[in-house]
Amino acid sequence: xxxxxxxxxxxxxxxPVRGKEAVAALDPGFYPDNLAAGVAAHPRTVSEIQAIxxxxxxxxxxxxxxGGRTGLAGAxxxxxxxxxxxxxxxxxxxxxxxVSGTVRVQAGATLQSVQDExxxxxxxxxxxxAARGSATIGGMISTNAGGMEAFRxxxxxxxxxxxxxxxxxxxxxxxxxxxxxxxxxxxxxxLLIGAEGRLGIVTRAVLKLEQLPLxxxxxxxxxxxxxxxxxxxxxxxxxxxxLRAEIMWxxxxxxxxxxxxxxxxxxxxxxxxFVLFEHEGATxxxxxxxxxDVLIPLIEDGTISYAIVAQNDRQASDFWRIREDSxxxxxxxxxxxxYDVSVPLEGLDQYVGELENDLKNIAANVHLSCMxxxxxxxxxxxxxxxxxxxPDKELVDHAVLSRLRLKGGSFSAEHGxxxxxxxALAAYGDPAKLRFARAIKQxxxxxxxxxxxxxxx
Amino acid sequence: xxxxxxxxxxxxxxxPVRGKEAVAALDPGFYPDNLAAGVAAHPRTVSEIQAIxxxxxxxxxxxxxxGGRTGLAGAxxxxxxxxxxxxxxxxxxxxxxxVSGTVRVQAGATLQSVQDExxxxxxxxxxxxAARGSATIGGMISTNAGGMEAFRxxxxxxxxxxxxxxxxxxxxxxxxxxxxxxxxxxxxxxLLIGAEGRLGIVTRAVLKLEQLPLxxxxxxxxxxxxxxxxxxxxxxxxxxxxLRAEIMWxxxxxxxxxxxxxxxxxxxxxxxxFVLFEHEGATxxxxxxxxxDVLIPLIEDGTISYAIVAQNDRQASDFWRIREDSxxxxxxxxxxxxYDVSVPLEGLDQYVGELENDLKNIAANVHLSCMxxxxxxxxxxxxxxxxxxxPDKELVDHAVLSRLRLKGGSFSAEHGxxxxxxxALAAYGDPAKLRFARAIKQxxxxxxxxxxxxxxx
Numbered sequence: 029x030x031x032x033x034x035x036x037x038x039x040x041x042x043x044p045v046r047g048k049e050a051v052a053a054l055d056p057g058f059y060p061d062n063l064a065a066g067v068a069a070h071p072r073t074v075s076e077i078q079a080i081x082x083x084x085x086x087x088x089x090x091x092x093x094x095g096g097r098t099g100l101a102g103a104x105x106x107x108x109x110x111x112x113x114x115x116x117x118x119x120x121x122x123x124x125x126x127v128s129g130t131v132r133v134q135a136g137a138t139l140q141s142v143q144d145e146x147x148x149x150x151x152x153x154x155x156x157x158a159a160r161g162s163a164t165i166g167g168m169i170s171t172n173a174g175g176m177e178a179f180r181x182x183x184x185x186x187x188x189x190x191x192x193x194x195x196x197x198x199x200x201x202x203x204x205x206x207x208x209x210x211x212x213x214x215x216x217x218x219l220l221i222g223a224e225g226r227l228g229i230v231t232r233a234v235l236k237l238e239q240l241p242l243x244x245x246x247x248x249x250x251x252x253x254x255x256x257x258x259x260x261x262x263x264x265x266x267x268x269x270x271l272r273a274e275i276m277w278x279x280x281x282x283x284x285x286x287x288x289x290x291x292x293x294x295x296x297x298x299x300x301x302f303v304l305f306e307h308e309g310a311t312x313x314x315x316x317x318x319x320x321d322v323l324i325p326l327i328e329d330g331t332i333s334y335a336i337v338a339q340n341d342r343q344a345s346d347f348w349r350i351r352e353d354s355x356x357x358x359x360x361x362x363x364x365x366x367y368d369v370s371v372p373l374e375g376l377d378q379y380v381g382e383l384e385n386d387l388k389n390i391a392a393n394v395h396l397s398c399m400x401x402x403x404x405x406x407x408x409x410x411x412x413x414x415x416x417x418x419p420d421k422e423l424v425d426h427a428v429l430s431r432l433r434l435k436g437g438s439f440s441a442e443h444g445x446x447x448x449x450x451x452a453l454a455a456y457g458d459p460a461k462l463r464f465a466r467a468i469k470q471x472x473x474x475x476x477x478x479x480x481x482x483x484x485x
Numbered sequence: 486x487x488x489x490x491x492x493x494x495x496x497x498x499x500x501p502v503r504g505k506e507a508v509a510a511l512d513p514g515f516y517p518d519n520l521a522a523g524v525a526a527h528p529r530t531v532s533e534i535q536a537i538x539x540x541x542x543x544x545x546x547x548x549x550x551x552g553g554r555t556g557l558a559g560a561x562x563x564x565x566x567x568x569x570x571x572x573x574x575x576x577x578x579x580x581x582x583x584v585s586g587t588v589r590v591q592a593g594a595t596l597q598s599v600q601d602e603x604x605x606x607x608x609x610x611x612x613x614x615a616a617r618g619s620a621t622i623g624g625m626i627s628t629n630a631g632g633m634e635a636f637r638x639x640x641x642x643x644x645x646x647x648x649x650x651x652x653x654x655x656x657x658x659x660x661x662x663x664x665x666x667x668x669x670x671x672x673x674x675x676l677l678i679g680a681e682g683r684l685g686i687v688t689r690a691v692l693k694l695e696q697l698p699l700x701x702x703x704x705x706x707x708x709x710x711x712x713x714x715x716x717x718x719x720x721x722x723x724x725x726x727x728l729r730a731e732i733m734w735x736x737x738x739x740x741x742x743x744x745x746x747x748x749x750x751x752x753x754x755x756x757x758x759f760v761l762f763e764h765e766g767a768t769x770x771x772x773x774x775x776x777x778d779v780l781i782p783l784i785e786d787g788t789i790s791y792a793i794v795a796q797n798d799r800q801a802s803d804f805w806r807i808r809e810d811s812x813x814x815x816x817x818x819x820x821x822x823x824y825d826v827s828v829p830l831e832g833l834d835q836y837v838g839e840l841e842n843d844l845k846n847i848a849a850n851v852h853l854s855c856m857x858x859x860x861x862x863x864x865x866x867x868x869x870x871x872x873x874x875x876p877d878k879e880l881v882d883h884a885v886l887s888r889l890r891l892k893g894g895s896f897s898a899e900h901g902x903x904x905x906x907x908x909a910l911a912a913y914g915d916p917a918k919l920r921f922a923r924a925i926k927q928x929x930x931x932x933x934x935x936x937x938x939x940x941x942x
Contacts, residue, residue, distance in 0.1 A: 127712075127719075127830050128831040128832075128862070129719075172668050172672070179665070185672075186639065186643055190893070195921065201921065202915045202917065204893065205827070206892075206893030206894070207828070207829060207862055207894055207895055207898070208640060209635060209640060209827045209861045209895065209899045210894075210895035211628065211897050211898065211902065212896070212902065212914055212918075213679075213902050213918070213919070214683075214926075215629070215642075215679050216921045218642070218675035219676055221672070223671055239719075265696070268726075269725075370664035370666045372582060372584075372585035372587065373586070374583075404665045436585075436662055436664065437663070437664055437667075438668075438669060441664070445669065445670050457670060458659045460652060460657060461658055461670070463656070464673045465670050465673060467928040468929075471924040471927065471928035472925075
C-alpha cells in the first residue's frame with residue numbers, strides 16, 4: 029500500500045516532506061520498523077500539524093507520530109501507507125521561568141537540550157534517561173518515560189504540569205497550566221501522557237523543574253541480597269541528599285565488567301547484589317562526606333558487604349559504565365530476551381529467586397541478568413541461553429511475567445506497550461481497564477487515525 | 486421525585502440502607518444539599534456495590550458516591566430520586582508494606598486513620614488536609630485533594646499507585662499495582678482520580694508512603710512582598726528539611742489574629758506577607774537549628790523582615806491557628822465570596838496587586854483576604870464587603886478568575902469543580918478538553934448513572 033500522489037502533493041504544500049530515499053537516510057532508532065512507512069512530514073507549527081491531521085482524515089491515511097525514535101517497545105513502528113509525523117523541527121525551549129520553577133517547551137526538543145538550558149539557570153527537569161541526546165520531550169510524554177530519578181522526582185507524568193496536543197478531530201487540546209494544583213474536571217492531560225500517540229499528537233508541554241545538584245559523589249556497594257540493599261536505600265534516603273540508587277545482580281555486573289575490562293573491580297566485592305549510590309553536596313568533597321557519614325554505620329553493622337567511594341571522575345565513570353553499558357549483555361549472548369518489569373521492594377529477592385528456579389526447570393545453562401532502578405523496584409531482566417541457543421520464549425515470558433500482578437508489580441514498567449508488549453497486555457492487563465481504554469479510543473478516534481494497530485486496538 | 490418501594494425493598498436486601506429520618510441524622514458536611522436525596526446505601530463489600538449499581542441501572546436511579554462529605558465544591562450534593570452510596574463502612578486499612586513503602590486501603594478509610602496506622606510504622610501517606618478526621622481516601626482520590634505537603638509530595642494523584650473502582654456498567658476496574666512504574670496502556674486510573682465520582686465509584690487504593698518526620702520546628706516570618714517570600718522558600722528548600730510553607734497576606738493574618746486574640750503577635754511584624762515555615766529534624770532542637778542556620782542569612786540580607794521561631798508547642802500552635810482558622814474571616818464578614826486558585830510563583834505579587842485594584846474599582850470598602858500554600862502558588866481568596874453588603878458577584882468572579890489562564894494558573898486549584906465551579910469551567914476551561922471529557926462520559930456512562938448534573942454534563 030502506498031500513499032497517493034494527490035495526498036503527497038497536498039502534503040508537500042503544507043510542510044516539508046521526506047520521501048522514501050530521504051527517510052531511509054534518517055536514523056531509524058532502536059526499533060527496525062520505525063521508518064517502514066517511507067514518508068515523513070516535518071511540521072514546524074501546531075497549525076501545520078492541524079492541517080496534516082485534516083488532510084489525513086480526508087484521505088484516510090493513518091498517522092504515526094515520531095519523536096527521537098529511542099523507544100524500546102515499538103510504539104513508533106510504521107507501515108507503508110501510513111504517514112510519519114516527525115516533531116523534531118518543533119524543538120524550541122520557549123520559556124524558562126526560574127522563579128516559578130517551570131519550563132515550556134515544544135514537543136520536539138530533546139531532553140538533553142532542555143537539561144542544558146535549565147542547567148544554565150541552576151535547574152533540572154528532574155528526569156534523566158540514557159537516550160537523553162535524542163529522546164524528545166513529546167516522545168517521553170507519550171511513553172511516560174521513567175529513568176533513574178523517578179524514586180524522588182517521579183516519572184514523566186509527574187513532571188508535566190501543562191500539555192498541548194492536536195486531537196484526532198484536528199482540534200487543539202490546550203491545557204498549558206504552569207501549576208501543580210489545577211483540578212478542572214476530568215484530567216485529559218493524564219490520559220494523553222503514556223498514550224503512545226494513540227489519542228493525539230503532543231505538541232507542547234510545561235514541565236516542573238527542580239534544583240540542579242551542585243556536585244555529586246558515587247559509591248559502589250555490595251550486599252548479600254536485595255533486602256540488604258533496600259534497607260540501606262531507606263537509611264540513605266532518610267539521611268537526605270540521595271540522588272540515584274541503581275541495583276545490579278552479580279551475574280549482570282560480571283557480564284558487563286568482563287566486556288569493558290573491569291573484572292578485577294567486580295571480583296574485589298563480596299555479595300550477590302551491587303548498588304551504585306550517588307549523593308549530592310555543595311562540593312564533591314561535601315557530597316562524599318555526606319555519603320561516608322551514612323555509609324559507615326551500614327558497613328559496621330554488616331548491612332553493606334563492601335564499598336568503594338569513587339575518588340575521582342574517572343573512577344565514578346568506570347562505576348557508571350558497568351551500570352549503563354547494559355548492551356554488553358547482548359554482545360556476550362546475542363539474541364536473548366529482554367524485559368522491563370516492576371516489583372515492590374519487599375518482594376525483590378523472592379521474585380528473582382523464583383525466576384532463577386523456573387529458568388533452571390526450563391533449560392540448562394540459562395543466563396539470567398537483572399539490573400535496574402532500586403527505588404522503584406524497576407528491573408531490566410535479560411534471559412539468554414548459551415552459544416546462541418535460547419530457551420523457549422513462551423516459557424520464559426511466563427516465568428518472568430506471570431507472577432507480577434499478584435505481587436503488585438507490573439509487566440510493563442517504563443518502556444511502554446508499543447508492539448512488544450501487546451500480548452502481555454492482553455494476558456495480564458485488567459479486562460475492565462482494557463474495555464475502558466478501547467471505549468475511549470473509539471470515542472475520540474473512531475476512524476483510528478492515530479497510531480493504529482498498537483496497544484489494545 | 487422519590488424512589489419506588491420496589492427499588493427500596495430490593496436495595497434493603499443488598500446492604501444496610503438509611504431512609505429519610507436516619508439520613509437526616511447524619512452530618513451533612515460543608516455542602517447543604519449533600520443529603521438531599523434522603524436515602525443512603527451503606528455497602529460493606531465491592532460485590533455489594535456492584536449489586537447496587539446493577540439495581541440502579543435497572544431502575545434508572547442515579548448514584549451520588551459519598552466519602553466524608555468534607556468537599557467544599559458540592560460534588561457530593563444530591564437530589565430526591567437519587568441514591569447516596571456512602572463508602573464509610575468500607576474503611577479497612579488492609580496492608581501496610583513497610584519495606585516497599587505502600588499501604589492498601591478501602592475507600593472509606595479516613596485520612597486520619599491511615600495517617601495514624603502509617604505513623605505507627607514511622608511512615609506517612611505524604612498528604613495532609615485540615616479535614617483529615619472525616620475526609621476519606623476515596624473522596625480525596627475522587628477530588629484529587631491537595632493540601633500543605635503538595636510542593637514536595639505532590640497532590641493525591643501523585644500518592645496513588647493503584648486503584649480499584651466499580652464502573653457504571655457494574656464491572657470492577659482493578660489496577661492495584663504497588664509500584665511507581667507501570668506503563669500498561671492508557672492510564673485509566675488517572676482519569677478516575679479527580680473525576681468526582683462521575684466515571685465510577687472508587688473502592689480501594691494503594692498509596693505511596695514517605696518517611697514520617699521525627700520532629701519539627703515552626704517559624705513565623707514576614708516579608709515586604711510575595712517575591713521575597715518565594716526567594717526565601719527556594720533558599721530554604723534547597724537547604725533541605727523544609728516540610729511546609731504557608732503564605733498569608735497581612736489583611737488575612739490580621740483578621741484571624743483579631744478573632745483568636747493574637748493581634749499583638751501580628752502587630753509585632755513588619756511587611757505585607759507572612760509565611761509559616763515548618764522544618765524537620767531528628768529532635769525539635771535539631772529542626773530548630775537547621776531552621777535558624779538557613780534563616781539567619783536571609784534575615785541579615787533583608788529578605789526576611791521579621792521572624793519568630795516557636796519556642797514550644799503552644800507557641801507553634803498559636804502560629805498554626807492563624808493559618809488554619811480561616812473561618813474567622815467568614816465570622817468577621819459573613820457571606821463573602823471564596824475562591825481557590827493557583828498562580829505561578831513568579832506572578833503572585835502582580836496577581837494580588839491587580840486584584841486589589843480591580844476590587845477598588847468595583848466597590849468601596851471591599852475586603853480582600855488571601856492565604857494558601859506558597860510552594861504551589863495555591864491561594865484561597867476571600868472577597869467581602871462591609872456590614873453584610875457585598876460587591877456584585879459576577880464582577881468579583883471576573884476580577885479573581887479571568888486573568889488566571891493567561892498567567893498559566895488555575896481557576897480551580899484543589900477543591901474541584903462540583904457544582905460551585907461549573908460556570909467557571911464553562912467560561913475558562915479549554916473547549917477541546919471539555920469536548921474530550923464529555924465524549925468519555927458519554928462512552929463510559931451513556932445513561933449518566935454516576936453523579937449526573939455536575940461538571941460538564
